[in-house]
């Protein structure tokens with residue numbers, strides 16, 4: 054990219070990177086069936102029959118002011134709503150296709166127009182989701198996999214008929230009828246050519262140069278402004294250096310489903326958001342309103358409760374930068390601002406003293422974000438030159454001051470500077486993530502290597518951590534020996550499924566975390582160490598795989614767990 058273009062790109066995404074939290078809204082004709090947004094394809098409903106649902110679609114309860122109010126109370130800064138999903142039904146007044154909410158329903162209002170006005174009033178950015186490749190209503194849309202094969206013959210399709218006569222004109226309408234649009238959220242670009250996706254980006258920019266575009270505009274590589282992670286996927290530290298966003302469901306569906314009552318709690322929303330923000334990402338959290346135009350009560354309840362926490366702790370969320378530590382911390386997460394560090398401590402890890410390794414700055418003052426008087430907490434800072442090791446200790450009051458996660462503010466001398474080596478954590482564990490390894494392939498052997506620092510020597514169990522898709526048979530994936538070399542000691546074993554962690558915060562449905570204990574090693578000295586792992590499951594550097602396309606078993610990391618502290 055040219056320097057000038059790069060500067061423009063950095064400028065236009067600034068608001069979004071500061072925003073951190075957005076509302077996704079999946080709302081369409083499918084709401085009338087209350088079985089999610091894929092119902093047309095799942096039940097192979099013929100176009101003529103599906104069109105009939107429009108004659109009964111009358112979301113009289115729709116109230117733009119209320120919806121925008123829910124987003125505001127949740128602490129969300131932008132709204133991305135489905136202007137058209139895969140069913141091809143436009144949720145706005147389209148002049149190029151009658152299959153839209155104004156022309157085809159008794160409702161006759163344009164909810165996008167009402168939302169645009171309300172968002173303007175309440176100071177929140179309106180953004181549109183547009184299914185640019187999949188369209189089950191149009192006879193000529195062509196996707197790599199997901200086509201309407203129950204009405205149309207794939208061989209008779211002429212893609213550019215769809216592309217030039219429907220997709221592009223509708224995108225133009227969305228960019229010209231509703232004022233400034235924060236971003237366009239494209240999805241499922243499978244099969245779209247590089248040339249067509251590039252032209253689409255130019256096309257969007259020609260109407261609104263500042264409108265952001267997500268990465269799903271093209272199949273690969275990312276030619277958008279930011280990386281959309283897989284649905285519900287939270288990446289590991291350092292997987293993505295550029296701007297990124299996790300689209301997430303509040304239950305297990307996007308479009309309204311009357312069967313789905315598996316709701317995330319406010320606590321889990323807060324934790325996931327903090328985790329995402331500490332890794333430099335945004336959270337786009339979904340609601341699926343009903344055919345009457347109501348955001349399900351349970352969604353509103355969870356969002357409002359989460360919003361109360363965010364309102365109290367917004368200083369440590371909005372406009373912050375990612376944690377400078379290249380690994381996850383055991384007690385929570387970190388965000389930073391100039392001369393400031395925020396420690397997001399999970400309440401169950403709250404204790405008399407919190408320890409942080411590797412912060413090089415002098416801490417001028419530490420206090421609780423919840424304390425309006427900003428009273429100083431007692432701190433100690435020490436440095437061990439022989440192993441170049443910084444330790445900060447903060448004495449904490451007996452009770453955690455907030456719900457779920459309580460935040461400590463550190464005022465620093467200068468901007469945060471940390472030791473970016475991997476090191477043993479306060480508990481004595483060492484976590485080595487695959488994304489940070491030096492990997493090599495030689496003579497059909499794949500090897501990953503890490504350097505790290507030991508501060509508390511001793512005996513350790515070596516544990517291999519994998520994410521495993523539900524219903525996957527472990528033995529189908531590990532039948533070769535895995536080798537580990539560390540401090541002159543070697544281990545060689547076929548990993549077993551020793552421990553299955555179903556509700557691991559590190560991964561989401563459809564994955565669970567599996568631990569395999571490979572053996573025991575002894576580390577006698579403090580200081581620098583290295584570990585080499587040989588295993589056929591070692592992957593090239595992370596590549597933006599969508600979660601449903603990823604392999605059944607993913608090797609994520611290797612851990613050293615001190616045996617006396619387990």
Ligand code: H79
Nearest residue numbers: 079090091095138139199240241284300307601
């Ligand atoms: O809009 C939401 C989904 O409808 C959309 N992306 C999010 C944001 C999406 N479109 N395609 N896909 C996701 C991937 C396809 C997933 C599938 Fe399935 C798995 C198709 C068939 C199996 C899930 C289960 C969807 C239908 C059945």
